[in-house]
Amino acid sequence: MCQYKKYYEFCLQLKCLRLHFQCELQQPISNLPWIRCIKFYALSVINIIVFVPSIYVVLNFDYIGYFWYSLGAVIINRYQCLLLLLYVDLLGYHAERLDERLQALHSYRQLGTQTILDIQFEQMCSLDYLLSLKRAYMELYRLFELYNSLFGWSIVCIFVVMFLDSIINIYWSLLVLIKVYQFGFIFTTCSTFVPLLILLFTFCHCGEYCKRQHMLIGSRVRGLACAAQCQAVPPPLAYNAILAEFAMQVEQDALTISAVGFMDINYNLLMSIFTAMVTYLIVLMQFGSLYA
Template sequence: MLYSLQSYLKYFALLGIVPWSENCAYSRFIQRVYSLFLIVFNVTTFAFSMYLPPGKELFLSLMVNVIVFVAKIVCFTVILLQVMIQYDDYYRFCMEIKCLGLRFQCELNMDIGGLGWKSYAKILGLGIGLLVTILPSIYVAVSGSLLYFWSSFLSVLTIRMQSVLMMLYVDLLGHHVCLLGKRLQDVLNCHVKGGNCILDGNCKQLCSLEFLLALKQSHMELYHLFTHFNDLFGWTIVSIYVVLIVDSTVNIYWTQQVLAEVYEYKYLYATFSVFIPALIMIFVFCRCGEFCKRQNVLIGSYLRNMACHPDHAKEPAYNEVLSEFIMQVEQNSFVINAEGFMDINNSLLMSILAAKVTYLIVLMQFSSY
């Protein structure tokens, strides 16, 4: 499925966040040189802007400018470096998704299909929205002489588009988890009916040992796919979340300062166009991770319910494999993890919101002096 989208996704190589070609070694070399050029260009323009004299109506203090925009440039560098180093791993990840889909079709007799229209609408809407919301910041940067914005413009664009791509990948993972859960639910229903259900188009019974082993192997491959995704984008997720948290918190504070008439009201365009998209990205990505986590819990519940419906006609090995499957699901959860720093789910979302409130209170207390 990801391979079929690659003909469209390859154009993100202009930002250095997707490999352009799978087989051509020369094009990969050119893209690595191009990515290094983007990194050097980004760092150089920011360093050059540090030596320019500040405008008379700078909205941000020099220190806050440096902290916020350096974080974005560092995040941009981490994203490009991780992509550069792992071109082969990216296509291996695509192949693993394809092989898992073939296993679902051949061994589990499932129609994989594609993502639903809601998923595509979410991804497209988010991508267009993140691009459109850059325009108010451009307007304020032009009218307010915000020099640091221009040196980090490429970083902002890359971070937002990489966030959209990662949400697409997580939706693909969640789609496969959901399919596996539905097939296990079919097996559970078959157990409840007495184990007489026959799989359409296949002579094997849903309650057979062979089918349970195929489900168990599919779950393990899906778990390895999650692990590969975490290895492929772990540091990228960490750096993006740091930028989103810092950027949204600081811009909420600046919005409060504008409403308190410390700065001109035109700066509201810039602050709203930053912290609202940042909060949306945090929320959507956490919800995607939570969906995968809950589907894993559902899979465990289906297996435990199957164990609660003993059938004396089963092979003795069936119950043993079922017990192993239950332990496998409990120990190998489908989790989006950022290099061991955090799991992407609702608990992280609540922790971020709580931390934001704390930081905003501290900032407002300092601003009162």
């Protein structure tokens, strides 16, 4: 609510980018593919179903703890994470569409002058179309930067909460397995950290997907530059200049999901989280053995 203006600007720029794809690039942007929609529906359902074992344990084992007090905060935290995941998936989807346009242009460039009388060839290989692709990438990069500035602190807080909750619940599960607590509490701990690990993996996967799309876009632009130099009839100097500027722009302005500069959301972060979890669990087990 405090950043409503930025959020409105983000949604407006996302809509403008979609219109840019449809009007200037002749790239229809439909809704998310049904496979991705099913993924988000499944995550939403899982995050509701997992509360059933915890409620069962609370009602049948005479254990309250902080469950009822934290239930509302946990639900808000997880569905805020799903909202951020949805926007990351939308950004990756638009980056994928831009890569498809660049791939089509690269295919036309490889044809050379064989279809020079083709209207589609002249349109795709024109300077205006290259400028449209460059503007689309610029708008997409601004969207990534706006997303990082708008949701960066939320991502940091969500990852910290998920990290701590996962460690604590895995530790409690180990205590249940060594019969410190009743076995029924294993349902509460597993129903807590399993969806957290799924959300962590999905978030890092979406960030890694955006990173790979940026790498593909960079390879397409470099391929266009090589194809322009190898043609029998080289394009105009203005075209080569814009292409070189485009390649430099892609090299400097990366499409990455970043938590206000603290960390980039990708598989490297996921491995770092798992490594830290194992380290802290070993430390907790060692301290627990001292008081046993």
